[in-house]
Amino acid sequence: MERLVDTEDEGMLRDAARGFLDENAPVSAFRTNRDAGRAFDPGLWREMAQMGWAGVLIGEDHGGADMGHRAAGILAEEMGRTLAASPFLSSAVIAASTMRVAGSDRLSQIAEGTALYALAVDEGPKHAPDLTAMEARPEGNGFRLSGRKVFVADGASADRVLVLARSGEGEEGLTLFDIDTARAGLAHTAADSIDARDFATLDFENVEATGEDVVGEVGGGLAALAPGLRAGQAALAAELSGLTAGISAMTLGYLKERKQFDRTIGSFQALQHRAAHLFAEIEVTASAVAHAGRVLDHEPERAQLAVSLAKARATQTAKLAVMEGVQMHGGIGMTDDYDAGFFMKRARVGAEWLGDYGHHAAIVAAMRGL
Amino acid sequence: MPDRLEDFRKEIAEWIAENLPDALRGQPRNEDTICWGGRKWEFRSQAQKDWLERCHARGLTCPRWPVEYGGGGLSRNEEKILRDEMDRAGAPSPLDSFGIWMLGPALLQFGTPEQKAEHLPEITAGRIRWCQGYSEPGAGSDLANVQTRAEDMGDHWLVNGQKIWTSYADKADKIFALVRTDRDAPKHLGISFMLIDMETPGVSTRPIRLISGASPFCETFFDNVKVPKEGAIVGEMNRGWDVAKYLLTHEREMIGGGSGGLTSGATLSEMIGDMDMVAGADPVIRAQAMELEVDSLAFCLTMERYKDMAESGAGVGHASAMLKYYGTELNKRRQEIIMSTRGSEALDWGEGLAAPWLRSKANSIEGGTSEVMLDIVSKRVLELPSK
Known part of the structure; x- marks a missing residue:
């Protein structure tokens, strides 16, 4: 590799x-x-x-x-x-x-x-594709989709949506559809997301889906979704890793410039050690992120461990970086005029999207026999 | 992978299959199985002796060192393959020593041809066991404050002083030590890196009993010790700090030394057994173990990435202090989790868990404390100001 x-x-x-x-x-x-x-x-x-x-x-x-x-x-x-x-x-x-x-x-x-796409998987406040309940009721040669999807990234602006729905019982009962967002019975409500990006709730009411709209096999929705989900999780981990680098660079710059007690605040060992610890976490996460990309490129079928590791790590490190960032900036970090808060809000959204820390840590632990 | 490396893998796998004594296969690695070598060494078994001699003859005790000194002359990729195949066969390391890890790299970098020829073959063969004399009672984190003195007496140095935390000094044949050769120079500039035979009159050692019950460390005393000048100092006189710094950086980069990746090494679950049996009722311990597993795997990848960086010429430099900090703190967490999953069972010395748990507390002290590592990162890597 x-x-x-x-x-x-x-x-x-x-x-x-x-x-x-x-x-x-x-x-x-x-x-x-x-x-x-x-x-x-x-x-x-x-x-x-x-x-x-x-x-x-x-x-x-x-x-x-x-x-x-x-x-x-x-x-x-x-x-x-x-x-x-x-x-x-x-x-x-x-x-x-x-x-x-x-x-x-x-x-x-x-x-x-x-073509702008959105992925509609979540139905509750936590990412859990295998618990999908949205109905895909067989009708004629196709299906009728009814139910609600939440936290759909780019859901208000997308032309098409990949939607996971239940066509039968158990894990084998999920099917992935590729649907035009203009189709009758499909409505979106834009959320007022803290990160100012496009997240929407999609309501499906008897939306028609033909056999041609099925991605992969009927009943094979989780398998059809897996490559996209893994790729998205890895890229989101990478985005969070970049976000972490962005806020950390701002914070280090501030530590070197801001003076209190007639000293640069970055000269205080209490802050130096926290900054150094953050550096360590950033470096460790960067390795997991790079590795996930490599494994997806070379052994995609074995990538879940690497991807979940990257998403878990990137989530935690971004959280640490934005918290330290705001705290070390002091009062100015709390103002809307200053950019630090933007990083904090995006980090929180990124933490939840496509599976939070607990979701991915549990996958890592299970795959490692814990 | 190039054919040449595949050929090497096949060749080395066959060699291991033919030469590894069955008795050593799959042994756990601990103080009863490690081979340290040296004049005083008593082999634990004929198999251990055979394995050392066979590996040495093949250059495998120090695979990356030049062949002329008894090394294997292998490339990084070949060494990685060797390690993979050794792991696969359940082969123990044929020889461990501070000569291999520390003095050898220092000599390869700073030694004269005579010093290399004298010492390196003895290290690769496991005939001489070295120990490291750095710390002193008044020079711990402030290592450059060493006070052990070497006075120039014409044909020899006269050494007086005390070292502490000398690992296995009572079992070693020779010591490489930081000694003050110029008392008037600023403290970093008056230190030399000196080689001293432990059998020289005036050298004595006293083991220190630790909280883990073991005594791997000693105090080492130098009382009017005469060290012949010929070849005594490695690198330039009064520039021993450069050698020590090089070694510390080298040591930190080598921490772990595992082959990296996600699949090597014992998993936490192998170390603590079935979680459901031992900690199923305790969601807090389980969560801590899961978090540790995530961090440990990412750290393994980081060691691999730093090796890649070093190999690609990008250099790692002071950032290696981060590896030392993170790796040792992780190990302390691991030991704490192992102890708490096993509950009261782990409190009996006989279970063998308490000693490694207590020993792990030294990880973040020896070789530079975690706090010193954080200082290095903040000053040298992040370039945070001093005032």
Whole structure:
């Protein structure tokens, strides 16, 4: 397997992404979007797509750049660093990885950045795909979908939604559908999410789904979803790792500049040791994140342990980084005028999305015989 | 993987199958099974002796060292394969020593050709056992404050002073020590890295009994010890601090030394047994064990990533202090969880759990305390100001 450090190509990709985002999507751009009530900037997404980011996980035969999961993670890390909002995770990572395995003629539209996807799995406050209750009632040659999905990322802006529903009993009774969001009976309600991004509740009332809308096999929904879910979890872990780097750089800068008691506050050992401990946690998490990308690229069928490890670690480290960030900034860290709070709110959303720490730690523990 | 490496794997697997004595296969690694070597060494079995001699003849006691000194001349990838195959066969390390881990790397980096030729073959063969004389009663975290003195007497050095926390000094043949050779220089600049035979008149040792009941550490006393000048100092005179610093960094980078990845090494579940049996009723212990497992796996990957960084020439530098800090704190957590899962059973010395638990408390003290590691990270890596 490739080493856990960036290859030369990956280093170039990272530099290019960082240069682009620093110029076109700094944290101030996120603030502008938030103040305008806009979850993301469609113009920015078009530019990202032109650079091949929307097709990072799509084969060249469908117009993708086919750079792999580690590369997708590097892009997500860099977007996390400046809180750049885009449909990248929902469309370019989750939908692309799901559709690539299942085979779909919509891959080229995803690669172009023109098809925006959302993933609708959760039905309660915690991520638990195997407990899906939403009804997929057989009717004629197809199904009728009824029920509610919550915490659907990009759910208000998506053209299509991947939705997991119950077509039978048990784990074998779940089916994944690919549905046009304009279909009759499907309504969305945008949530007022703390991270100012697009999260929505989707209500399905007798929404028609034909056999052609099934992704993978009827009853094979969890298997069909697995590649996309794992890819999304790994990329989200990478985004959180980048977010952590972003807030930590701000915090270190503040420690070196802010004076109290006639001293730079970064000279106090009480703060130095906390900053050094945070550095250690960041480094340890960065390894798990890089490793998850590598395993997805080389042994995707064995990636769950690596992915859950990365998501668990990234969640905890981001939490520590934003808490230390706000605390070490003191009062200014609590103000809306200052950016630290944006990192804290996105970290909280990222902690819950696609499975929280407990969800993934339990997977790691079970796979390790605990 | 290139064919050349696959050939090497096959060759080494066959060699191990032919040469590893059955009696050693799959033995647990502990003080009763480790082979330290040296003049005073009594082999635990004929098998242990055979295994050391066979491995030495093949250059496998120090696989990365040059062949001319009894090493194996292997590349990093070959060494990794060797370790994998040794693990797979359940083979114990043929030889452990401070000569292999510390003095050897220092000599390879700073030694004269004569010093290398004199000492390295003795280390690879397991004929000389070395110990490390760094700490003193007044020089712990402030190591550069060493006061043990070496006076220039023309043809020899006259050494006086005391070392403490010298691991296995009572069993070692020779010591590499930090001694003050210039009392007027600033404290980092008057220290030399000196090699001293423990049989020299005036050298004595006294074991220190620890809270774990074991006595792996000693006090070492130097009372008018005459050290012949020829080859006594490694590196430049008065620049022993450079050698010590190099070794400390090297040591921290090597911590763990496992092959990394997610599948190697004993899992926590193997170490504590069936969670449902021992701690099923205690959700708190279970949660702590799960958290530890997550952190331990990520730390294994971090050791691997840091090795990759070092190999790729990017360098790790002072960030290796982070590995020492994190790894030792993790091990303390692990030992605490093992103790609490086994409850009152673990409190009997005979169960063998209390000693490693107590021993682990030294991990974050020896070789630089956790607090010193955090100082290094904050000052050298994060470049936080001093005022």
